[in-house]
Amino acid sequence: MPGHIEVCKFPEKGLRDKVFDLLNELSGREPELGDQRSLGPMMSAPLPVSLKAHMVFLRRNLNDPHWFRVSADLLHETVAMLGDLLGNPEAQGVSTYGGSESNLTALYALREAGYESVIVPRSAHTSVFKACRVLRMRIFVADVDEELRVVPESVRAIVRETKDNSAILLTAGNTETGVIDDVRAVHDLVPDTPILVDAAFGGLIAPFIRGTRKLPDFDFRIDSVVALSLDGHKTGLTPIPSGILLFGMEDLYNNVVFESEYMGSEKQLSLLWTRTAASVASLWASIKYLGREGFEKIYGECMRIADYAYERLLSEGFSPTRPELPLICIRHHELSGIELLWRLRKIGWYVYSCPSLGGVKITIMPHVTKEIIDAFIDDLVRIAKDIRSSTTLNN
Numbered sequence: 001m002p003g004h005i006e007v008c009k010f011p012e013k014g015l016r017d018k019v020f021d022l023l024n025e026l027s028g029r030e031p032e033l034g035d036q037r038s039l040g041p042m043m044s045a046p047l048p049v050s051l052k053a054h055m056v057f058l059r060r061n062l063n064d065p066h067w068f069r070v071s072a073d074l075l076h077e078t079v080a081m082l083g084d085l086l087g088n089p090e091a092q093g094v095s096t097y098g099g100s101e102s103n104l105t106a107l108y109a110l111r112e113a114g115y116e117s118v119i120v121p122r123s124a125h126t127s128v129f130k131a132c133r134v135l136r137m138r139i140f141v142a143d144v145d146e147e148l149r150v151v152p153e154s155v156r157a158i159v160r161e162t163k164d165n166s167a168i169l170l171t172a173g174n175t176e177t178g179v180i181d182d183v184r185a186v187h188d189l190v191p192d193t194p195i196l197v198d199a200a201f202g203g204l205i206a207p208f209i210r211g212t213r214k215l216p217d218f219d220f221r222i223d224s225v226v227a228l229s230l231d232g233h234k235t236g237l238t239p240i241p242s243g244i245l246l247f248g249m250e251d252l253y254n255n256v257v258f259e260s261e262y263m264g265s266e267k268q269l270s271l272l273w274t275r276t277a278a279s280v281a282s283l284w285a286s287i288k289y290l291g292r293e294g295f296e297k298i299y300g301e302c303m304r305i306a307d308y309a310y311e312r313l314l315s316e317g318f319s320p321t322r323p324e325l326p327l328i329c330i331r332h333h334e335l336s337g338i339e340l341l342w343r344l345r346k347i348g349w350y351v352y353s354c355p356s357l358g359g360v361k362i363t364i365m366p367h368v369t370k371e372i373i374d375a376f377i378d379d380l381v382r383i384a385k386d387i388r389s390s391t392t393l394n395n
C-alpha cells in the first residue's frame with residue numbers, strides 16, 4: 001500500500017472489532033471524492049441517496065437476474081431512462097465499471113460484428129488505445145484541431161483510403177479540454193460507417209445544458225451512432241463504479257449477451273461475470289432523485305462557474321480553453337504546465353494536466369464553488385509571478 005513500508009504477513013489471529021477502527025483511522029489520512037481542493041478529477045461527492053442505494057445493492061449480484069430480479073429491473077429501467085434522454089428510448093444496454101470497460105465492451109461488440117479496425121481522434125481517451133491493444137484491433141488515428149476536437153475531413157480521408165472495414169469512435173467530452181466531437185459532421189461525411197460515442201464525461205451533462213448554449217449533437221438522434229457510453233461516477237453523482245453502455249442496434253447488443261446455462265438462467269450480459277448491482281442502483285437513485293430539473297440546476301451552476309473562471313483566467317494573463325463542458329485547460333505562454341501542476345499540488349490543489357496543450361486542467365464539478373475558484377486562481381497568479389520573477393533573477 002503506498003505510504004506503508006512494513007512487510008505485511010498474513011495475520012495469524014484476527015483483529016475482530018478493531019478492524020473497522022483501524023480502517024477508519026487509515027481512511028482519515030486520505031481525501032474523499034469531492035474534496036474542496038480536488039479540481040482535476042471528473043468526479044464529485046456522491047449524492048447521499050446514491051451512496052445509500054449503492055450500499056444496499058452492493059449485496060446483490062446483477063449477473064443473477066433470476067435470484068435478483070429487482071436488480072435486473074433496475075438495470076432495464078436505468079437503460080430505458082438514459083436511452084430516452086439520449087434519443088433512443090428503445091436502446092438496450094449493459095452495466096459496466098466505467099468508461100474504460102464501456103470502451104472495451106463496445107469495441108468488442110463491433111469487432112464481433114466484423115469491424116476489425118477503428119478510426120479514432122488523436123485525442124481519444126487512453127482506454128480506447130488500450131482496448132484496441134487487448135482486442136488486437138487496428139487503429140487509424142484522425143487529426144484534431146487546436147481544441148482537440150476531431151477534424152471530420154480527416155476521418156473521411158481515412159475511410160476513403162483504407163480498405164479495412166472500420167468503425168469510428170468519437171468523444172463527447174474530451175478528457176483534456178472537455179470539447180465534444182462534431183459527431184453529426186462526421187456522420188454527414190461518412191454516413192455508412194458506424195460510430196461509437198465515448199460520452200463518459202459529457203453524456204450526463206450536455207443534455208442538461210443544451211437549453212442555454214449551442215453544443216454539437218452526439219447521441220442516437222444521429223443515424224450512424226450505434227453505441228454510446230456514459231459514467232455515473234463522473235457526472236451522475238454516484239460512487240465508483242458506475243458505467244452504462246447503451247446500444248442502438250440489437251445485433252451489437254447481442255454480441256455481449258453470453259450463455260450461462262449452469263446458473264439456470266440462459267443469458268448473461270457483458271464481459272464480466274459476477275457484478276455488483278450497486279453500480280446500477282446508485283445511478284438509478286441519482287436520476288430518480290434529481291430528475292432533469294435537478295441535473296439542469298447542478299450543471300447550469302457548474303457552467304456558470306466555469307464561464308466565470310474562464311473570464312478571470314483571461315484577465316489574469318492566462319490562455320484558458322473556452323469551456324464547452326465544465327472543464328478548462330489553463331495555459332500560460334511563458335510557463336510550463338507541468339511546473340504549474342507541481343507547484344499547485346505542493347500547496348494542496350489537486351489538479352491534472354492537459355499534456356497535449358501543455359497546461360493544467362481543472363474540472364468544475366458540483367463541489368466546486370466560485371469561492372474555491374477564486375482562491376485557486378489567486379494562488380495560481382501568485383505561483384506564476386514567483387516562477388517569472390525567479391526566472392528573471394536567474395537570467
Ligand SMILES: Cc1ncc(COP(=O)(O)O)c(C=O)c1O
Nearest residue numbers: 098099100101125127175198200
Ligand atoms: C472520455 C473518457 N473516456 C473514458 C474514460 C475512462 O473512464 P474510467 O476511468 O471510468 O474507466 C475517461 C476517464 O477520465 C474519459 O475521460
